[in-house]
Amino acid sequence: MLRLAVALSLAAAPALAQTTLRIGIGADPNVLDPAQSGSFVERVVFSALCDKLVDVAPDLSFRPELATAWEWAPDGRALTLTLRDGARFQDGSPVDAAAVKANLDRYRTARESRRRSELRPVSDVVVVDPRTVRLVLSEPFAPLLSVLSDRAGMMLAPSVLPMAERIGENPVCSGPYRLTRRVAQDRIEMERFAGHWNAANFHFDRVTFLPLPDNTVRLLNLRGGQLDLIERVSPSDIPAIERDRRLRMVSGPSIAYQTLQFNLGNGPLGSRPIGANARVREAFELSIDRAIINQVALEGRFTPNNQAEAPGTPYYFSDLAPPARDPARARRILREAGFDRVAVTIRVPNAPVDAQVAEIIQSMAAEGGFDVKLEVTEASTAVAAVERGDFEGFIGIWSGRPDPDGNIAFWLASDGFLNRGKYLNPQLDRLFEQARAVTAVPERQRLYREATRIWLADRPMLILYHHRWFWAMRADLQGFESAPDGIIRLAGLRIGR
Structure with missing residues (x-):
């Protein structure tokens, strides 16, 4: 009211x-x-x-913004950017190579920066001349342009960086x-x-x-x-x-998707059954039906999905589709794991659609042996709680990135800035690193398929649907x-x- x-x-x-x-x-x-x-x-x-160094066009290609041109080194270990002539910050200072270097150095090294993992392969930022800057890489890094089209590519006036x-x-x-x-x-x-x-x-x-x-x-x-x-x-x-x-x-x-993230190791709540036991998370997934969520809460307008890439795109794997809902099997798995019923609290942003999705999950999961409590709070309050580990589950949106690395590694790599549940899997980390170092689509597909197979089995999060x-x-x-x-x-x- x-x-x-x-x-x-x-x-x-x-x-x-x-x-x-x-x-x-x-x-x-x-x-x-x-x-x-x-x-x-x-x-x-x-x-x-x-403004960002580069922007993303409607076809998900990259287009100029503060950088008007870019060129990869033949060995893939450097990216040279040509900056826009005449661009200025809102305090009147020029957007030049020195300013770009100051921003990128802050993003990749500052204690407060969440961009450090995104820019980890950048070993140096070199001012070539006032309108040219070169990003030197410790290894080839295919997602770099995608990273620079987001927050790591947003330039702030150097005058504010010390504060x-x-x-x-x-x-x-x-x-x-x-x-x-x-x-x-x-x-x-x-x-x-x-x-x-x-x-x-x-x-x-x-x-x-x-x-x-x-x-x-x-x-x-x-x-x-x-x-x-x-x-x-x-x-x-x-x-x-x-x-x-x-x-x-x-x-x-849309390249955005909705996810239910679990706390596996971020503080004491990570030791609750849903975070500590992969079998419990398997039972939870078997309790829900993504198609029902789409029909009831979303008027059938979105795309049920369990992967970070939308069906029909190059890095979606149809043979890894979600399991059919089976509450009886879910209850059996819980009993085998030593539980009669499992209580779990899920944080939900206070948007009506998110709340309705959560209520449908709550109802379906009850039939699978779960007593779900929903905590609906203002979105930034919920995010702050999740980041400090005050959650068992959290329903949130990921707006998507043009490169597959940005659609999954930010969430599940051990140093991913959205890995709020502190999921750790060294094998998955290695696969992400290998996929970043190659540009050939067939090889990247092979690596991401293996990575997808691993995290779908571990279930540190459940992707629910892709938006429109x-x-x-x-x-x-x-x-x-x-x-x-x-x-x-x-x-x-x-x-x-």
């Missing part, structure tokens, strides 16, 4: 001048520092705030909009950066992101004229949006382009028919 009251209050407020684009997002970002960031919604906000503990309060980047005000759990306000290299292609003077976890509340504010664009539309709301002539919906394929992206917006908002990574790119957006 409180969230609905807030929404109605917003709907009654006077409309902002239409030089402001108002975007409803599904959660409040935790930290606005690319080095420390770990959530999807932060990437949505960063798209306005921080590491405060960067998240006032990040100074090189993106098209600069931060002017943030009110936690309420709004993030930005204004257009006139010195941006592509400023002419950004048509709003200001952008405001409003975190509204409830899908219904986001849609209510869009229909009431208090928002112009919302992300992650609930599948159940799609028919109503399609009937509303004031609104327009855009959908597109749905955005809703006012009918006269033009220029929106669907992206498989789910990021809202503001270039070209304007009001007009």
Whole structure:
């Protein structure tokens, strides 16, 4: 009721001048520092705030952003980037090779950086000249461009780098909009950066992101004229949006997936049965049916899946499909493992769809011998708890990456920044390392198939389904382009028919 009251209050407020684009997002970002960031919604906000060295096109190819060209060394042990002439940070300083080196050195060495594992093969960053920087590698590293198209490629002004503990309060980047005000759990306000290299292609003077976890509340504010664009539309709301002539919906394929991660060794809760015993996790998987989750909670619009890559893509393996639901077998496995029933608590972000998915899992798992308790909290609160090991299971989203390494190793490698459950498997680590060092697709397929076989048996997490992206917006908002990574790119957006 409180969230609905807030929404109605917003709907009654006077409309902002239409030089402001108002975007409803599904959660409040935790930290606005690319080095420390770990959530999807932060990437949505960063798209306005921080340019990257390279961007990802709708076809998942790489396209220029701060770097206009790149070239691999013949032996694959160096990548040379040519930087954009005239690009500047929001404090007026140039985006030059020295600034890029300072950022990459922080990402790969700073204590607070979660990017260290992503950039581990980078042994040195060399300033060749003001517009040329060379990344020297200790070994060939096929995912490097993919890494540089995400947070490890976001450049901050060198003036703020010495203040590491405060960067998240006032990040100074090189993106098209600069931060002017943030009110936690309420709004993030930005204004257009006139010195941006592509400023002419950004048509709003200001952008405001409003975190509204409830899908219904986001849609209510869009229909009431208090928002112009919302992300992650609930599948159940799609028919109503399609009937509303004031609104327009855009959908597109997604590389994102939903996962249920378990705590295997992150503090005392990792010793609970679900984390300590792979047989218990096997029983849990046999208790659930991904197709039922898709039909009941997602209107059948998503893709049930147990792997990090979507069906039909080069690194999906059809012979490793999920087992059929079998609650009787699940109960038998629990008894063989020494349990009658197993209690497990699952943390869930306070988004209605996530909560409904969790409730369906709770109901199905009960038939397999599990007593599931759900703890539904605000998304950043849930993530913070998971990172400190205060969880047994956690339902979360991964927005996906163009390279398969970024879709699974971040979660399951021993040094992966999303390996919050502290899963350790040296054999899997070796396979990931070998796959990063080769570019030939058949060899990488062989290595990732073996890696997939291992982690599917260990079950440190259960992938539940692949998303499809749905955005809703006012009918006269033009220029929106669907992206498989789910990021809202503001270039070209304007009001007009």
